[in-house]
Structures are given as structure tokens and as C-alpha cells.
Amino acid sequence: MSGDEPDELLARLRAYEGRAAAVSCVGKDRVNLPMIRHWCEAMGDTNPAYEGPEAVAPATMLQAWTMGGLSGNETRTAAFDELSALLDEAGCISIVATDCEQEYLRPLRPGDEITFDTVIETVSERKTTKLGSGYFITTRTDMRVGSRLAGTHRFRMLKYAPHAPARAKRNTPRPRRPRPVVNRDNAGFWEGVDRHELLIQRCTGCGTLRHPWLPGCNSCGCLDWDTVRASGEGTVYSYVVMHHPPFPAFDPPYAVALVELAEGVRMVSNVVGVPYDKVRVGLPVRVEFRRYDDESTAGSEGAGGVQGDGVLLPVFRAAEGEA
The missing domain is CATH 3.10.129.10 (Hotdog Thioesterase)
Known part of the structure; x- marks a missing residue:
């Protein structure tokens, strides 16, 4: 006690x-x-x-x-x-x-x-x-x-x-975003992100597409696979608006969506380019690759590769005119 x-x-x-x-x-x-x-x-x-x-x-x-x-x-x-x-x-x-x-x-x-x-x-x-x-x-x-x-x-x-809100200290660097966990099963996905490619696994046994990446096929059990480059087009299948207490590197509220890609698989990421309260089911979106935490390109879009401490992540931007 x-x-x-x-x-x-x-x-x-x-x-x-x-x-x-x-x-x-x-x-x-x-x-x-x-x-x-x-x-x-x-x-x-x-x-x-x-x-x-x-x-x-x-x-x-x-x-x-x-x-x-x-x-x-x-x-x-x-x-x-x-x-x-x-x-x-x-x-x-x-x-x-x-x-x-x-x-x-x-x-x-x-x-x-x-x-x-x-x-x-x-x-x-x-x-x-x-x-x-x-x-x-x-x-x-x-x-x-x-x-x-x-x-x-x-x-x-x-x-x-x-806790009582802490006073911000001057010249305190912004906390870094959590880094994705890269392992032998999903390394190919993140290598694709570094090249600005959104890659989907495809079972070479039955042709089933899958995401997230897995070592084997849920449909037929085959362990062999190759990849398909996604078009990047999709729609919001479901979403939540995060209202959690302040957390380092994040500024709630913001929208997190389950996006259904044109190829039929779904993936989770942030929706950008539209206010969080304007996100809706069926909203057309397109993938873009955004770099975070790298001071030379902080907040920039389309910066490829890993530079310094920055991290490149796939996010989804609302289609123009849909905001």
C-alpha cells in the first residue's frame, strides 16, 4: 500500500x-x-x-x-x-x-x-x-x-x-511517435512503404489477398506468397474518433479509420485532409506517405526512405471535394 x-x-x-x-x-x-x-x-x-x-x-x-x-x-x-x-x-x-x-x-x-x-x-x-x-x-x-x-x-x-496538466517547458522537443514493430513477417510491407508503395500479400496457392501480413494463408493454409501493389484508392469502412487524455506525440481528437482498399482488403490508419468530425463511412480516400518526427521534413508529405529519426507512415487523405 x-x-x-x-x-x-x-x-x-x-x-x-x-x-x-x-x-x-x-x-x-x-x-x-x-x-x-x-x-x-x-x-x-x-x-x-x-x-x-x-x-x-x-x-x-x-x-x-x-x-x-x-x-x-x-x-x-x-x-x-x-x-x-x-x-x-x-x-x-x-x-x-x-x-x-x-x-x-x-x-x-x-x-x-x-x-x-x-x-x-x-x-x-x-x-x-x-x-x-x-x-x-x-x-x-x-x-x-x-x-x-x-x-x-x-x-x-x-x-x-x-494528474494536473503539466506546464509546457520552453524549447522542449515534441515527443516522437511510437515506431511500428517490424518483424520477419511484415518487413516487406515496410520496405514497400519506404519506396512509397502500398503492398498487399497474395497467396500463391489460391490467390487470396490479405492484410495485415501473415506467414500463411487463412483460406488454404499455403505458406507461399507474393505481393500486389495497391492502387491506394479506398473508402472508409468504419472509423472511431479518439478522445483519449493527452498522450505524447498525439493531439486528440483525431480520426482513425478502417479503410477498405479497392483491392478488397482493409487496413487501419489515420484520415487526414478533413476535420475529424467530417469523417464518415463511405468517404473516398487515397493513400499518401507522410513523414513524422524528422525536423528537416516535419509534417511533409511524400518524403521517401528513412532519414534521421523520422518515420514514414501510410495515411489516407480524403478525396478532394469530399471534405
């Missing part, structure tokens, strides 16, 4: 450990093929196990069957709201999801009705993070089909008091 943490507050918080946050809830929809299809289309998962009369649901959909939607779950208890209010009183007024863990115990099939209970499992000691100081709260949701446990979902969040 940190030295400045009141023993009394931690004791009051931990009194909620083991208390139910939701009891005898029933999923709003039974496991069903349309939801499975939507999930697989969004994930680009073409596994035949998720289709037809013997279909099973992707294991990673486990939480989807318990989501309450905008109306929530009617059988939720007051325990979590009370815990949250107690932390608000202590100055921990912000909250962020940090991670989750899932355990899959049996396959789910269309027609299965999911019931579930949620418990407040643990409340941590007060922790100091880059966002601020506060408490990690872990909930555990047990999901069942009939009397059989189908899976467990642990969800962890940080309820914290934000």
Missing part, C-alpha cells in the same frame, strides 16, 4: 469485493447466425466452422451475447454504482478500461440462451499511473448455457484522479 493512502478508504472499497454487480441476467439475443455473420465479416474471418447447420460461434464473441446495449441490464445491482460513487468522492472521477481476460469452456451454437452473473472480484491498492492515481477494479462475469458454465470474462478498469 502506498504511504499516502487512507487505510479507511481502502477498507471501504474492498468491502465491495465479492459483491454481485449483476444477478441472473439473460442475454438479449440467443446465439444466432446473423450476429455470427456480422462478426465474421467485420473480422474478415472466413472459417467454415462459423457457417451452415453445424455452425458454432467464434469463441471471441463470448462477451457479445451479454452486452446490455443502451438500455443496460435490468437485473444489475447497485453495488458497482455505489463503489464508483465512493471513488468519485475520493477524487477518482475518471475511468478507463485497461484489459480483459476470457476463458472458453464450451462452444456456443445458434439457439443457445446465455445467462450470466457478474461479481466485483478485486479492488487494488491505490496505484500511480501516467494518467493519474487510482484503483484498478476487476469484475468477473460467468456465462452459462442452462446449468453448464460456457465461459468466464474478467474485465479490468482504472478509476483514477487525473
